[in-house]
Amino acid sequence: MAIQIMSAAFTGIKGVLVTVEIDITRGLPALNIVGLADVSVKESKERVRSAILNSGFDFPVNRITINLAPADLKKEGSLFDLPIAIGILLATKQIIVNDINDYLFIGELSLSGELKKVRGSLPVVMEGIENKIEKFIVPTNNAKECSLVKTAKIFPLDNLKQVVDFLNYKDLMPYKQCRDLEILINEELDYEDVMGQESSKRAIEVAAAGGHNLLMYGPPGSGKSMMAKRIPTILPSLSQEESLEVTKIYSVSGKLDGNCGIILQRPFRNPHHTISRIALVGGGNKIIPGEISLAHKGVLFLDEILEFKKSVIEILRQPLEERKITISRHNGTVEYPSNFMFVSALNPCPCGYYGSYEKQCSCSDYERRRYLSKLSGPLLDRIDIFTAVNLLPYNKIAGVESSEKSVIIKKRVEAARKIQEKRFSQDVIHCNAEMGQKLIKKYCHLDNSVSKIMELMYDKFNLSSRAYSRILKVARTIADLDSSKNILDIHIIEAMQYRKFIDERII
Ligand SMILES: [Zn+2]
Known part of the structure; x- marks a missing residue:
């Protein structure tokens, strides 16, 4: 009779139960795995054989058939090694366990x-x-991330021999339970360290408060990436639910190290400009999430965005709009969440000093235009806030005035986000940046006098309708930071400032 062992695989960031069936019959010695297994699963034959023999058990000299069900799910990876080995030991009666289906097994075996x-x-x-299923037998190094699930009884073990001993004498082994979440704050980064740059810091605060995408431009050394790195310190803390979702992404990427069971801080991802399309959006042979998913619920920062290949930047358009990425593969598609705050930085011209008071720009008009032409309109359209970062004059750096701490800014951001949560409680979105046309109409109403100012600016600066909606959304966030129910003229005027790009161009 065939033996059944419970195991599981995953597609995207969702787990899928898999039943591993083992049948041993007379015949020429052979081991076959059926049920849409890919190469990495088929390789498990050799690992399982050596692991069984080297753990002091016998490997049957018969015909072994292993079926992985459901058959229509493509299985990959080495996590079926353990259930296969346990199934073979049960089928050959080298161990006898009555409640084997109370357990779910995953783990790769070494030789x-x-x-x-x-x-x-x-x-x-x-x-x-x-x-x-409540009981899970997992490799010790997976125990921390698994124990995040309440009600799960996790039995972390080191080798096949231990698993067999455990199944024989269960009561000797305590299980690991869900730990309380400890909040770790990264103490090293703080806006307190950023001298001056008040207008950029304000722009960043507005961006963080409404979840808006942000672009900073300014000469090299003006502190653009220093400020970007500190954005997670002012974003609202992750809820437990969000933490789990982010941790799942890192779990399927294999990026959780043994010490860190859960991601408690909003991620900050800062890929280099040589990054490939696959590394950025995900995919590849083994299909793993890319940087845009590793930045989920956090910040994706592209420094020197014009240095990235145009094809790499263009590919961001879909995930920026849909806040998820769908990767097609030969049988079906995989979906990863990618809802991040997009922050980028660039020098205003090839030499870096255009518009700077400190140094003369040495670029020609043509060079400058060609340099900026790499930024495509559709991508610029997805950025709500632009801010210029200038080199600091000496008296600012040498001054003793101290800057505001991140925790204080974070409090204001959190208050503004609370207002938005309440506002959108009946909608499917969470923050102002996510509003579509319909919701902008609903929530960004302007009183007559404010509407007149908007009309004036619309005509004067020849705004596009896209720019118009962006201004309304950002103004809504500024009003929320002000705890103001209505959008006032000062909110509109400040939001307008954030549409100013290089050359004082309004876009
Ligand atoms: Zn220049």
């Missing part, structure tokens, strides 16, 4: 029988719990 860490254990455990 010597050690259990090695696998990708995606967090979504796997979450899926198990949804299907009323």
